[in-house]
Amino acid sequence: MKILIIEDEKALAESLADYLQHEGYRCEMALDYQKALEKIQLYDYEAIILDLTLPDGNGLELLRSLRQAHNPAGVLIVSARNALADKLSGLDLGADDYMTKPFHLAELNARLKSIIRRKNYESNNQIVFQEISINPATMEVSVNGNPMVLTRKEYELLLYFIHNKNRLLTKEAIAEHLWGDNMDMADSYDFIYTHIKNLRKKIVELGGQNYLKTMYGMGYKFSE
Numbered sequence: 347m348k349i350l351i352i353e354d355e356k357a358l359a360e361s362l363a364d365y366l367q368h369e370g371y372r373c374e375m376a377l378d379y380q381k382a383l384e385k386i387q388l389y390d391y392e393a394i395i396l397d398l399t400l401p402d403g404n405g406l407e408l409l410r411s412l413r414q415a416h417n418p419a420g421v422l423i424v425s426a427r428n429a430l431a432d433k434l435s436g437l438d439l440g441a442d443d444y445m446t447k448p449f450h451l452a453e454l455n456a457r458l459k460s461i462i463r464r465k466n467y468e469s470n471n472q473i474v475f476q477e478i479s480i481n482p483a484t485m486e487v488s489v490n491g492n493p494m495v496l497t498r499k500e501y502e503l504l505l506y507f508i509h510n511k512n513r514l515l516t517k518e519a520i521a522e523h524l525w526g527d528n529m530d531m532a533d534s535y536d537f538i539y540t541h542i543k544n545l546r547k548k549i550v551e552l553g554g555q556n557y558l559k560t561m562y563g564m565g566y567k568f569s570e
């Protein structure tokens with residue numbers, strides 16, 4: 347089981363790695379934001395220990411990009427700041443747990459174990475909507491049992507629709523979900539249109555029903 351330790355206090359990072367290696371984990375360290383970002387984009391980790399205050403960035407931003415990429419790694423925030431606001435935004439952004447420094451290594455280990463146990467349990471759970479089935483751990487999608495090949499954005503879009511089934515989703519909300527603030531709104535509407543058209547086509551080609559309804563002038567709705 348591979349763990350990434352994102353922590354700029356080198357001595358602390360090393361003692362964490364030491365301790366967790368004795369507990370049977372494989373540990374990698376990232377001592378700054380840039381290195382951490384590289385690693386989470388390139389490699390898969392079972393869990394990530396995340397310090398919020400890094401010399402060249404904010405750990406919450408790393409968490410945000412992890413979750414936007416639907417990275418399933420469990421995240422345990424460790425922060426020197428005992429700030430309720432940080433804690434709330436961390437949990438809101440999809441962290442699994444939060445600890446304030448200083449902490450006992452044994453407690454960190456116990457929390458880490460519980461995160462991993464929970465993740466493994468969840469990742470065995472398929473998301474099913476009628477004849478569409480999604481395995482969030484492997485990102486495999488099937489329609490009527492036949493595998494459906496999706497681009498990353500189509501996959502994110504499908505997941506977003508299924509999580510919000512029967513709700514009207516505006517183009518603004520979809521653009522925000524898929525690209526955050528990184529995209530010019532006017533351009534992104536054309537992309538959304540294309541992604542939705544392709545997604546609909548792929549579902550229908552595998553014998554699925556057309557659940558993706560266009561609500562003219564308002565947005566889209568995924569409903570039975």
Ligand code: CA
Nearest residue numbers: 354397399400
């Ligand atoms: Ca720090």
